[in-house]
Amino acid sequence: MIGEKRIGKVKKNYKNIDTDRGYFWRQKITPWVILALPIIFTIWLRYYPILRAFFISLYKYDPINRPGTFVGLENYINMFQSQFYWDAWANTFIILFLQIGMTFLIPIIQALFLNELGKLQKTFTTLYIIPALIPAVVNVIIWKWIWHPDYGIANSIVALFGVESQTWLSDPKLVLFCIVFPGVLGGGLNVLLYLAAIQSTSTDVLESAALDGCVGWRKIVYIILPNIKFMIFIQFIMAVIVAMNALDVPYLYASGGPSGASTTQGIYIFNTFNKDYNYGRGSAASIIMLIIVGIVTLMQMHFENAERE
Structure with missing residues (x-):
């Protein structure tokens, strides 16, 4: 045993x-x-x-005899002394402010209205998602026709209000506006993301709010928007990052012109690499851009955390 x-x-x-x-x-x-x-x-x-x-x-980079001559911070110093570099930053921030002011709130408003629809909600949701299926290149080509100074529909519309014809994409004062304006139409995946966040709001909370008389705009302001604040914050960060890294759309519209009026940091870096073949300065601009975007993102996250606390 x-x-x-x-x-x-x-x-x-x-x-x-x-x-x-x-x-x-x-x-x-x-x-x-x-x-x-x-x-x-x-x-x-x-x-x-x-x-x-x-x-x-840190080098005067030579792709044949790599890495080339060590120059330390010379690429950064020369870049900071270039007015064209600071103009590119100015254009980048103008695009950022235009996008936040003109296009950021549109998908939220569209999602709020879609949430109030009944049987037609799926139909309108499909209509809003269709523009996202159009390639950016095709969309730019269509809008370049619209902005054309001779036969574009934009001049036909402003003529109805007695405004003279504009050169639009060839005008340094209007080119950035013309690049951002197509986003005012809204639509796309952002609408679906906001709509999904709105519909995830607890029905018990909505019913309790309705019993207390919190309906209409008060329901939107005090119930729905606070509950989708996390999604708004995430989309805001993404909007800032996309705007500050803008390259393809501004380049397709005007290639940085006229006279550098639409040259963003993305286009500046692209041209430094592919036209000037100055890999050292292009890399320096990329590093500075990474640091600034990182700082802006960290500031946004800090303010969000401080608000929660």
Whole structure:
């Protein structure tokens, strides 16, 4: 009997050891095995290029005899002394303010109205998502026809109000407005994201608010908007990042012209690499842009956290 008890205890201990090992592998090792490749590729394809760009920015880079001549911070100093560089930053912030002021609130308003519709909600939701299916290049081509000074519909519309014909994309004072204005029509995925956030609001909360007389605009201001604040904040951060990295759309509209009036930081960096072949200065501009976008994003997150507290 004593021997059988000892054998039973030994088997039980072995089972506990096997259980502990199984728990260790499942809870500790398996997640790292699954995440190993994504982490490696993230470091390789995202963080390594950043470090490489900083390395190149310290050289008068020669792609044939790499890395070229070490110049330290000379690329940064020369870049900061260039008025064209600061003009590009000015254009970037103008586009940022125009997009926030003209296009950021439109999808929220559209989603609020869609939420109040009944049977036609799915129909209008489909109509709002269709513009997102149109490639950016096609959309730009259509709007360049609209802005054309000779046969564009834009001049036909302003003529109805007695306004003289404009050159639109060829006018340094109007080109940035013309680039941002198509976003006023709204639509796209942002509407669906806001609508999904609105519809995730608890029905119990909405019913309680209705019983207390909180309906109409009061329901929107005091119930719906506070409940979708997280989505608004995320979309606001994304809008800032997209605006500050603007390259393809402004380039397709005016290629940075006229006279640099639509040259954003993205276009400045692109031209420095591909037209001036100054890889050191282009890398320096990229690093500064990364730092500024990071600072702006951290400030936004800080203000959001402070508001929550």
